[in-house]
Amino acid sequence: MTAAIATLVLVTIGVAYLAVVDRVARSFVAGAPVGLATLAAPFRDALRDLMKERRPTERPDPVMWLGAPILLVTLVFAALTVMPLSGEAVGSDLSVGVVFFTAMFALIMVAAWAAGWGPNSKYPLIAGYRFIGLMLAYEMPFAITIIAVALPAESLALGKIVAWQQAHVWNVILQPVGFLIYLVSALAVAFSGPFALLASKDLAGGVELELSGGPRLLWRFGHRALLLSTAAFAVPLFLGGGAGPFLPPEVWTVLKVLFVAGTLALTGHLMPLVRLDWFMKTAWVVLIPLALVNLFLVGAVALLFPAWFGSGG
Amino acid sequence: MGLIERLRNFAFATPTAFPVVGAGGERAWNRLVGDGAVSRTTAPHNGDILLLTGLVPPSWNVPLRDLFETFALPRAVVWLRPAGADPTPTGLPVLSLDHWDAQTVRGALLDPAAVGWKALHDDVPPAEWRGKGDYGQGGEGMMGGKPYGRPMAMTMMDTDGLNLGDLPTGLGPFFPHLPSGLHMKLHLQGARVRECGEARFLEADVHPDDLLAVGVAIAPFLRATRGQPMAIRELETARMRHHLARIADMLALAGLEGLARRALAVAGDVDAPTVRDGLSEIERANAETRFAGFGLLDRRMIESAGMAGFAARAAGLPLDRRDVCEAYRDLGFEPLVEEAGDTAARFRLLVRESRQSLDLIARAGDKQSTAAETPTGPLSETAGAWRSATGALLAHLPMLLGGRLFSEAVMIVASLSLSNEEAMLP
Numbered sequence: 001m002t003a004a005i006a007t008l009v010l011v012t013i014g015v016a017y018l019a020v021v022d023r024v025a026r027s028f029v030a031g032a033p034v035g036l037a038t039l040a041a042p043f044r045d046a047l048r049d050l051m052k053e054r055r056p057t058e059r060p061d062p063v064m065w066l067g068a069p070i071l072l073v074t075l076v077f078a079a080l081t082v083m084p085l086s087g088e089a090v091g092s093d094l095s096v097g098v099v100f101f102t103a104m105f106a107l108i109m110v111a112a113w114a115a116g117w118g119p120n121s122k123y124p125l126i127a128g129y130r131f132i133g134l135m136l137a138y139e140m141p142f143a144i145t146i147i148a149v150a151l152p153a154e155s156l157a158l159g160k161i162v163a164w165q166q167a168h169v170w171n172v173i174l175q176p177v178g179f180l181i182y183l184v185s186a187l188a189v190a191f192s193g194p195f196a197l198l199a200s201k202d203l204a205g206g207v208e209l210e211l212s213g214g215p216r217l218l219w220r221f222g223h224r225a226l227l228l229s230t231a232a233f234a235v236p237l238f239l240g241g242g243a244g245p246f247l248p249p250e251v252w253t254v255l256k257v258l259f260v261a262g263t264l265a266l267t268g269h270l271m272p273l274v275r276l277d278w279f280m281k282t283a284w285v286v287l288i289p290l291a292l293v294n295l296f297l298v299g300a301v302a303l304l305f306p307a308w309f310g311s312g313g
Numbered sequence: 314m315g316l317i318e319r320l321r322n323f324a325f326a327t328p329t330a331f332p333v334v335g336a337g338g339e340r341a342w343n344r345l346v347g348d349g350a351v352s353r354t355t356a357p358h359n360g361d362i363l364l365l366t367g368l369v370p371p372s373w374n375v376p377l378r379d380l381f382e383t384f385a386l387p388r389a390v391v392w393l394r395p396a397g398a399d400p401t402p403t404g405l406p407v408l409s410l411d412h413w414d415a416q417t418v419r420g421a422l423l424d425p426a427a428v429g430w431k432a433l434h435d436d437v438p439p440a441e442w443r444g445k446g447d448y449g450q451g452g453e454g455m456m457g458g459k460p461y462g463r464p465m466a467m468t469m470m471d472t473d474g475l476n477l478g479d480l481p482t483g484l485g486p487f488f489p490h491l492p493s494g495l496h497m498k499l500h501l502q503g504a505r506v507r508e509c510g511e512a513r514f515l516e517a518d519v520h521p522d523d524l525l526a527v528g529v530a531i532a533p534f535l536r537a538t539r540g541q542p543m544a545i546r547e548l549e550t551a552r553m554r555h556h557l558a559r560i561a562d563m564l565a566l567a568g569l570e571g572l573a574r575r576a577l578a579v580a581g582d583v584d585a586p587t588v589r590d591g592l593s594e595i596e597r598a599n600a601e602t603r604f605a606g607f608g609l610l611d612r613r614m615i616e617s618a619g620m621a622g623f624a625a626r627a628a629g630l631p632l633d634r635r636d637v638c639e640a641y642r643d644l645g646f647e648p649l650v651e652e653a654g655d656t657a658a659r660f661r662l663l664v665r666e667s668r669q670s671l672d673l674i675a676r677a678g679d680k681q682s683t684a685a686e687t688p689t690g691p692l693s694e695t696a697g698a699w700r701s702a703t704g705a706l707l708a709h710l711p712m713l714l715g716g717r718l719f720s721e722a723v724m725i726v727a728s729l730s731l732s733n734e735e736a737m738l739p
C-alpha cells in the first residue's frame with residue numbers, strides 16, 4: 001500500500017515536472033518570456049479540464065472511449081511496479097521484470113486504438129490506426145535493445161541488471177548504440193516528441209479532438225506518465241540504476257529519470273513530426289538491423305569472456 | 314469572491330480559443346497568439362471561445378453555429394470586429410468587441426446566464442437511427458448511399474489491391490491551420506485520400522470596397538490592381554505578414570508549435586532584426602524534411618494551366634509581376650525560385666521571400682508601385698470580375714490531393730498560400 005501511494009505521488013510529481021518542462025520549452029522556442037504564468041500554465045490547464053463539461057459525440061462506443069484513458073493509466077502504473085528506485089525500494093522485483101514491463105508497454109497500443117475508435121469520429125479513428133501502423137516498426141528495436149541489456153546480467157530481473165552494471169560497467173557505455181535506439185523507440189512507445197502522431201494538428205488533434213473535461217485530463221495525465229515511465233526504465237537498463245556518489249540511490253534514480261524524461265520532452269520542440277513512411281523504412285532498414293548487430297556483439301562478448309558476465313560478476 | 318470563483322478565474326485567465334479568421338482578421342489573431350492573450354486549440358470540444366476575427370460573410374453563419382454547438386461549457390463566441398465591418402454574424406450569441414478585453418471576455422465566458430451557455434440546437438440526432446433497414450442498409454453488406462441520413466462506407470479497391478471501406482466526408486470549412494471558409498469533399502480510404510471531389514471557399518461575394526473598408530491584408534494589392542500607386546514598403550510588409558502566417562500554419566502542422574508561435578509573434582512585429590532571427594531559427598529547425606516529396610505542382614503542370622505567382626516560382630518559373638515594375642527593378646528585385654515544386658519547396662520559398670520582403674522594405678524608401686502581385690500570385694479585374702491565383706490553385710487541388718495520406722493532403726493545402734480574402738472577391 002505504501003509503495004502504491006509512493007508511486008502515485010512520484011508519478012504525479014513527474015507528470016507535473018514534464019508539463020512544466022514542456023511549457024517552458026515552448027515559450028523559450030517561441031521567444032516568449034518565461035515567468036510565473038508559464039510555470040503555472042499546466043496547473044491552470046488541469047484545473048480548466050476539471051471545470052469543463054464532458055461532451056459526448058454521436059453514437060460513441062462508451063466502453064472503449066472512457067476505457068482508453070483508464071487503461072492507459074493502469075498500464076503505466078502496472079509497468080512501474082517493477083521499476084527499482086534502489087535495491088530495496090521496488091514494488092515487485094519480479095524475476096521476469098523486463099518481460100513484464102515490455103508487455104505492459106506493448107498493450108499501450110490497445111489503449112491508443114480504443115481512444116481512436118471510441119468517439120466514432122473520423123480524425124481520432126485515423127490517428128488510432130496510424131499509430132497501429134507504426135507499432136511493429138518501433139516495438140521490434142525496443143524489444144531487441146532490451147534483450148541485449150539483459151544478456152550481460154544473464155537475468156530478466158531489473159534488480160540483477162542494475163547490480164551487474166554497478167559491479168562492472170553501465171550499459172550506456174557498453175552499448176551506446178543500444179541506448180540511442182532505446183531512447184528513439186521509447187519516444188515512439190510514448191507517442192511523444194517527433195512521434196506525437198496520435199494527437200497531431202494535421203488531424204485536428206487526433207484522439208484528443210473529441211475529448212473534454214475529466215477524460216481529457218486523465219488521458220493527458222496518462223500520456224505524460226507514459227513518457228515518464230519509458231524514460232524511467234532507461235535508468236535501470238542503461239544508467240546504472242541508483243549508482244552515484246554522496247546521495248542515496250533513490251535520489252540518484254529520481255534525478256536520472258527527470259533528466260532523461262526532460263530531454264525526451266524537449267525533442268518535441270526541436271524536431272518536426274516524423275513521416276510515417278520515412279520512419280517505417282528507417283526502422284526496418286536501419287534501427288532493427290542496428291539493434292540486432294548490437295545484440296550479436298553483446299552475445300559474442302558473452303561467449304568470448306564468460307567470466308566477466310553473469311549477475312554480479 | 315468564493316473559492317470556486319477564484320479557481321475558475323485562475324483556470325480561465327488565458328482562454329483557449331478556436332479561431333475563425335475572416336477578411337482582415339489575420340493580424341488581430343496573430344497579435345493575440347503572439348502576445349499569449351489566448352492559447353489556440355484545434356479541437357472545438359476543448360475550446361472556451363469561438364474567436365471570430367475580421368469580416369465574417371453571412372454564408373459562414375450556419376456552419377459557425379454548428380461548430381459552436383460542439384464547444385463544451387463554459388463557452389462564448391467573441392467577435393473582434395474590425396472598424397467598418399457589417400453585418401454582425403447572426404444565429405450566434407456573439408460578444409462583439411472593438412479590441413481584446415480579457416475581463417469582458419472572461420465575464421461572458423463564466424456567466425452561466427450568458428446566452429452562449431444555452432443549446433442552439435435541440436439535442437436530437439440529425440436522423441433517426443433504426444439499425445438495419447428493410448433492404449439490409451445499415452447492417453451487413455453496406456451498399457453505400459445515406460441510409461437514415463448517415464453516409465455509409467462502400468468498399469473499393471485501394472492502391473495495394475485490397476478492398477477497403479471508402480468514406481465520403483468533408484474537410485472544413487474551419488479546419489485548423491487552413492484558411493477559414495475553405496471546404497473540400499473527400500473520399501477517405503483508411504488514412505489516405507482516395508479522391509478529392511471538390512475544393513471551394515464558401516460563397517461570399519463581398520464588394521471590394523467593403524473589403525477595403527475593414528483593412529484586409531490584401532488591401533494594398535487591391536488598390537494596386539485598380540491602378541493606385543502603393544508604397545512598396547506597404548506591399549512588402551503585407552506580403553511578409555501573409556508569408557509568416559502561412560509558415561506558422563505549416564510549422565504547427567509539422568508539430569513545431571513553439572516555433573509556429575514565434576513566426577506569428579514576429580509577423581505582428583515587423584521589426585527587421587526580430588524577423589531575421591525568427592526566420593533563421595525556422596531554417597535551423599529543418600522542418601522542410603516533414604514536407605519533402607509530396608504535393609508536386611511541377612513546371613509542366615503550371616505551364617499547361619497558365620498559372621503564375623507563388624506556386625509557379627516554387628516550381629522554377631520566375632513568374633512575378635514585380636519583375637516588370639520599374640520601381641522594383643530599381644531596387645534590384647529578381648524573383649526567387651525553387652526547383653522542386655513540392656510542399657517543401659513552397660515552404661522554403663515562403664521563408665526566402667519573407668527575407669526578400671524585409672530587404673525590399675529596408676531599401677524601398679518612398680518608392681511606389683502598381684504591381685498587382687499578391688502573396689499568392691497575380692490579381693486582376695475585368696468588368697467587375699476578379700481573377701486571382703487562389704482561384705487558379707483551387708481548381709488544381711483535387712488533382713494534388715488524390716492518393717495522398719490525409720496528413721499530407723492538409724499540408725499540401727497549407728503550403729499553397731491560399732487567401733480567403735481573394736476568394737471573397739466577386
